[in-house]
Amino acid sequence: MGLELRVDAVDGGARATTITTHRGTIATPCFMPVGTRGTIRAADSVDLDRLGAPVVLANTYHLMLKPGAEVVAGLGGLHRFMGWDGHILTDSGGYQVFSLDDGAKVALDDDGVTFRSTYDGSTHRLTPESAVAIQEALGADIQMQLDICPALPSPPDVLREAVESTLVWGGRALGARRRFDDQLLFGIVQGGVDTELRAEAAERTVALCGEDPAGQERFDGFGVGGLSVGESRAEMVPAIEATTAHLPLDRPRYVMGLGDPAGMVEAVAHGVDLFDCVLPTRHGRHGTILTSAGRINLKNAQWATADEPLDPTCPCEVCARWSKGYLRHLIAVNEPTGPRLATLHNLAWTLRLVDDMRQAIVEGRFEALRRDVLAVWG
Amino acid sequence: MGLELRVDAVDGGARATTITTHRGTIATPCFMPVGTRGTIRAADSVDLDRLGAPVVLANTYHLMLKPGAEVVAGLGGLHRFMGWDGHILTDSGGYQVFSLDDGAKVALDDDGVTFRSTYDGSTHRLTPESAVAIQEALGADIQMQLDICPALPSPPDVLREAVESTLVWGGRALGARRRFDDQLLFGIVQGGVDTELRAEAAERTVALCGEDPAGQERFDGFGVGGLSVGESRAEMVPAIEATTAHLPLDRPRYVMGLGDPAGMVEAVAHGVDLFDCVLPTRHGRHGTILTSAGRINLKNAQWATADEPLDPTCPCEVCARWSKGYLRHLIAVNEPTGPRLATLHNLAWTLRLVDDMRQAIVEGRFEALRRDVLAVWG
Numbered sequence: 001m002g003l004e005l006r007v008d009a010v011d012g013g014a015r016a017t018t019i020t021t022h023r024g025t026i027a028t029p030c031f032m033p034v035g036t037r038g039t040i041r042a043a044d045s046v047d048l049d050r051l052g053a054p055v056v057l058a059n060t061y062h063l064m065l066k067p068g069a070e071v072v073a074g075l076g077g078l079h080r081f082m083g084w085d086g087h088i089l090t091d092s093g094g095y096q097v098f099s100l101d102d103g104a105k106v107a108l109d110d111d112g113v114t115f116r117s118t119y120d121g122s123t124h125r126l127t128p129e130s131a132v133a134i135q136e137a138l139g140a141d142i143q144m145q146l147d148i149c150p151a152l153p154s155p156p157d158v159l160r161e162a163v164e165s166t167l168v169w170g171g172r173a174l175g176a177r178r179r180f181d182d183q184l185l186f187g188i189v190q191g192g193v194d195t196e197l198r199a200e201a202a203e204r205t206v207a208l209c210g211e212d213p214a215g216q217e218r219f220d221g222f223g224v225g226g227l228s229v230g231e232s233r234a235e236m237v238p239a240i241e242a243t244t245a246h247l248p249l250d251r252p253r254y255v256m257g258l259g260d261p262a263g264m265v266e267a268v269a270h271g272v273d274l275f276d277c278v279l280p281t282r283h284g285r286h287g288t289i290l291t292s293a294g295r296i297n298l299k300n301a302q303w304a305t306a307d308e309p310l311d312p313t314c315p316c317e318v319c320a321r322w323s324k325g326y327l328r329h330l331i332a333v334n335e336p337t338g339p340r341l342a343t344l345h346n347l348a349w350t351l352r353l354v355d356d357m358r359q360a361i362v363e364g365r366f367e368a369l370r371r372d373v374l375a376v377w378g
Numbered sequence: 379m380g381l382e383l384r385v386d387a388v389d390g391g392a393r394a395t396t397i398t399t400h401r402g403t404i405a406t407p408c409f410m411p412v413g414t415r416g417t418i419r420a421a422d423s424v425d426l427d428r429l430g431a432p433v434v435l436a437n438t439y440h441l442m443l444k445p446g447a448e449v450v451a452g453l454g455g456l457h458r459f460m461g462w463d464g465h466i467l468t469d470s471g472g473y474q475v476f477s478l479d480d481g482a483k484v485a486l487d488d489d490g491v492t493f494r495s496t497y498d499g500s501t502h503r504l505t506p507e508s509a510v511a512i513q514e515a516l517g518a519d520i521q522m523q524l525d526i527c528p529a530l531p532s533p534p535d536v537l538r539e540a541v542e543s544t545l546v547w548g549g550r551a552l553g554a555r556r557r558f559d560d561q562l563l564f565g566i567v568q569g570g571v572d573t574e575l576r577a578e579a580a581e582r583t584v585a586l587c588g589e590d591p592a593g594q595e596r597f598d599g600f601g602v603g604g605l606s607v608g609e610s611r612a613e614m615v616p617a618i619e620a621t622t623a624h625l626p627l628d629r630p631r632y633v634m635g636l637g638d639p640a641g642m643v644e645a646v647a648h649g650v651d652l653f654d655c656v657l658p659t660r661h662g663r664h665g666t667i668l669t670s671a672g673r674i675n676l677k678n679a680q681w682a683t684a685d686e687p688l689d690p691t692c693p694c695e696v697c698a699r700w701s702k703g704y705l706r707h708l709i710a711v712n713e714p715t716g717p718r719l720a721t722l723h724n725l726a727w728t729l730r731l732v733d734d735m736r737q738a739i740v741e742g743r744f745e746a747l748r749r750d751v752l753a754v755w756g
Contacts, residue, residue, distance in 0.1 A: 066711050080701075082704070304445055307454065330415070332445070
């Protein structure tokens with residue numbers, strides 16, 4: 001059935017949409033928690049239900065190595081494996097492969113990429129076609145094409161080459177796709193922070209099609225890749241703008257790996273719908289808490305006797321039930337419940353932030369919210 | 379108000395009771411999960427609610443050191459600290475102190491015990507009176523007297539001395555008690571596996587009173603201490619029997635530190651009501667799963683593709699939602715959600731086992747259940 005996107009409201013460059021898939025609906029802007037190995041670290045799918053997250057991301061790289069895509073498929077696919085019936089988006093594995101690159105472990109060729117497992121050193125290969133097949137086996141609702149994500153800064157020829165290869169691989173991914181009823185396939189736009197290259201890459205990615213130019217063999221949505229990898233926000237925002245300006249209005253736009261409050265509010269201001277990021281969960285595990293007044297470090301001794309919630313304005317279950325002093329204690333004595341509850345708060349806080357953005361767009365006051373967010377996080 | 383105990387059913391030596399306290403009711407036999415540092419490791423008080431555990435145990439030793447009893451009191455006491463309104467039983471700290479004993483770190487005298495913190499080496503002291511005061515500050519619903527728990531085997535004079543000191547300290551604990559409305563105080567019977575010494579210790583513990591022999595200054599319940607410390611079941615069971623035979627029928631009997639299925643069913647057969655043990659949670663964290671067919675080690679590769687629940691007969695949330703293969707994967711890749719879900723299953727499984735014992739007692743078929751449990755776990 002593919003995907004339908006209804007624009008519910010527009011406010012400046014920002015939009016609120018409802019995406020309908022075979023599995024259900026996704027109200028945007030939407031933040032997708034990262035469940036790398038088939039679970040959010042320190043949380044489970046019951047937590048996901050209670051958080052109300054409509055989409056979770058799982059990493060193809062990790063799952064193809066452990067326990068293996070065929071094992072996941074044998075256990076009924078990712079949804080049954082994780083015990084979750086919400087949306088699951090899988091990345092292609094490419095980002096993790098290229099992140100490993102120390103010049104020896106990863107060998108890129110025109111056809112694909114060969115790499116060694118971080119788990120046991122065994123050799124594996126990903127091609128645009130195998131990335132599609134693996135994500136089909138995993139049973140993702142939304143899969144991503146295999147792309148090439150250069151570090152930033154990179155020289156112009158490296159960025160250009162990444163764009164060209166990613167386009168070729170995008171066409172091959174579309175051609176390799178076999179499941180249309182219950183899986184969506186998103187293309188990825190590269191181009192670094194070069195706005196002209198971004199615009200060109202976006203137009204050409206949108207134009208890609210499989211063997212049937214008139215049919216369903218086009219991308220169901222678009223990832224904005226290669227950003228949030230160390231560049232400044234002043235470099236990132238124009239790159240996003242140059243991309244989204246050339247993407248169709250009836251398809252979702254997803255900035256991959258972005259999840260900090262200021263970055264998300266700026267991206268939403270330029271028409272982005274979807275985000276994922278390990279930041280809220282990783283911060284939580286290390287005792288860094290997201291609050292309406294900014295970040296706090298729960299390891300700090302000043303919180304030992306603090307008899308108030310992590311964020312007094314936060315309606316999440318953690319803030320409703322436990323004090324900062326208690327959570328600080330759990331983290332100080334290395335109780336795993338500490339990182340867990342900090343993770344749940346940070347996820348709830350981030351999910352509420354994007355919900356607040358949606359509400360503000362619907363009510364025509366997004367600019368005020370954007371200013372408020374940037375005042376704390378900018 | 380103290381404590382009321384109603385005997386709901388008796389079946390041979392086993393009994394099902396309902397204990398009513400200022401906080402609510404406890405149906406027995408009852409297993410109390412251990413929340414050492416103010417939380418069950420890898421679980422939280424929302425989990426406790428969902429498990430339906432009526433009592434959780436917290437460790438005075440750990441809490442008095444980190445974050446400190448005064449900090450817990452300042453944060454509203456243990457219930458508010460943990461975010462839980464079920465019963466909390468605190469031990470006296472003595473068992474942990476004596477477990478540390480390498481002959482240098484712990485100095486015992488008639489008045490109390492001086493020890494070094496495992497956290498930072500700082501020096502601390504516990505007396506029968508300070509143990510009461512600390513547990514009052516923590517806000518336990520049920521506190522335990524400070525006792526002396528010798529290792530087994532120990533020579534007769536060591537066991538005798540532990541009994542005599544524990545009796546003196548029990549009297550001092552009763553005399554030191556200040557809160558009667560909302561805290562219960564349990565005495566502890568020592569005596570190793572010497573049945574005569576146990577019987578004597580039980581009678582003398584029951585007879586202890588504070589300054590007012592006619593009043594409320596007697597123990598509200600009785601711990602059977604110094605067992606489940608390495609002795610065989612054949613040694614342990616007569617020691618329990620010799621103790622419970624001399625305890626009043628209208629007070630709870632609690633075997634401290636016991637929680638294996640065979641040990642509990644034998645103790646229940648001899649009139650024990652309450653248990654605590656780290657075993658289900660510790661096993662869970664290490665991937666050892668309690669099932670109706672016995673223990674399984676989830677790290678074993680044979681479970682990698684197992685598309686069935688941990689225990690097909692178990693109605694817990696973990697068994698309802700996830701496969702053995704998924705949980706094995708989480709543990710194999712060190713996802714903290716693995717130990718967490720294994721912990722939740724093991725606790726649910728153990729809580730159901732004691733519920734089953736209660737039901738069997740009520741229905742007059744406890745002996746059949748006992749045989750079934752011993753056939754698997756004996």
